[in-house]
Structure formats: structure tokens, C-alpha cells
Amino acid sequence: MRKITFRDIIRKVALGIILNTKSGLGVSPIISVSYNVSMILGVNFGNMTFVLYTVFVLIEVLIHIALKKGQGKELLITLGKDLLQLPLSLVFTRFMNLFSAWIPAPENGFVLQLLVLVAGIICIGIGAAMSLDMRIIPNPGDGIVQAIADCIRKTVGFTKNCFDLFNICISISVGLIFAHRLIGIGVGTVLSVIGVGRVIALFNHLFMGKLTKLAGM
Secondary structure (H helix, E strand, C coil), rough: CCCCCCCHHHHHHHHHHHHHHHHCCCHHHHHHHHHHHHHHHHHCCCHHHHHHHHHHHHHHHHHHHHHCCCCHHHHHHHHHHHHHHEEEEEEEHHHHHHHHCCCCCCCCHHHHHHHHHHHHHHHHHHHHHHHHCCCCCHHHHHHHHHHHHHHHHHCCHHHHHHHHHHHHHHHHHHHHHHHCCCCCCCCHHHHHHHHHHHCCCHHHHHHHHHHHHHCCC
């Protein structure tokens, strides 16, 4: 069996996000803001997600400078890892555009929409679990959560829930103010918040040992 590659991981997460979006039941909280802005302005969803991720990386850099001020070499290493998220984001959002062009939205009712949503949640969860287990450069959505957690000295799980809620509130506000309706927020958004964490936990329980072997760790 071939080794798991970095491209496999970002491709799987990108596919999951697009499936989540194409379900029509609500987008993932972490990209709900970029989805709202892209729909309102009529610009490319993947490109707007790259802009959002760039903002996340800049926030991470500022947080790490504040936390590691005076630590010299350790600060430089941390900032280097932060900035490496930018090329990762560029590749990631190109995959998003590719899958968005290839995958049609389901048109045969709620059951098919739900199946597409579940497939998206599974892909996102598996991709996120692979990224965490292999300790590679995180995507900015995960990176900013970790940085904020370090800053406020709370657990990543608690910080993730708060950050998801923050993004949902921003998305609701943007949609109501500029389009006078909700955009991309629905039952799928809630199921994504709950489901991705459960998929990560289950995947790690069943496959973490095999994954590290495939990754050559």
C-alpha cells in the first residue's frame, strides 16, 4: 500500500468542504464567512477562501509574536510554520475550485442532499485527523484555533467551538445586512460542527496506528 501524501490530505479536506457546500443544507462554519462574501459579491468561492485564510495566517503571526516575544530562534521557527500555511492554502483552494467545477449540486430531494452532506463531513474529518496525526503544517482554519487557544490558555476543543460560533454569527450578520437573508447557514452547518469532531475521534481510534506507518513515521 502506498504512503499517505500531503496532497492526499489537502485534497480530501477540499473535497469535503465542497460536498458540504454542494449539499445545499449549510456550509462548514470555518468557511461560512468566505462563502457569504463570495455569494454577495459574485466572486470565486475558492479565491475568497484564500483571502480569508491569509487573514487567519496574519492573525496567527501577530499572536505568536506577542506570545513568543524575545524567544529569538523559537519565534522564527514558529513564524516560518505560520507562513508556510499560505502556499498550502493556495493549493488547497485550487482543489476547492476544481471540485466545485466537477461536482454538481444534488437535485433529487432531501435524502440525497443529506447523503452528500454526510460524505462531506466524513471527508473533512478524515482529512483533519490525518493532518493532526502526521503533525504537518495545519490549514489556517486549524492553525488560528491553536494560536488562539495558546493565547487564552483554553483547550483546543473549547476554542474550536467558540471560533465556529463566532464565524456563524459573522456569517449571519453579513447575510442579513447585505442580502437580507441567511446565506449558507442551515442544518448542515450544525451537523458539521458536531460531526467533524466525531469523525476525527473515530478515525483516530480505528486507524491512527496504521496511518503513521503509511506516512513513514
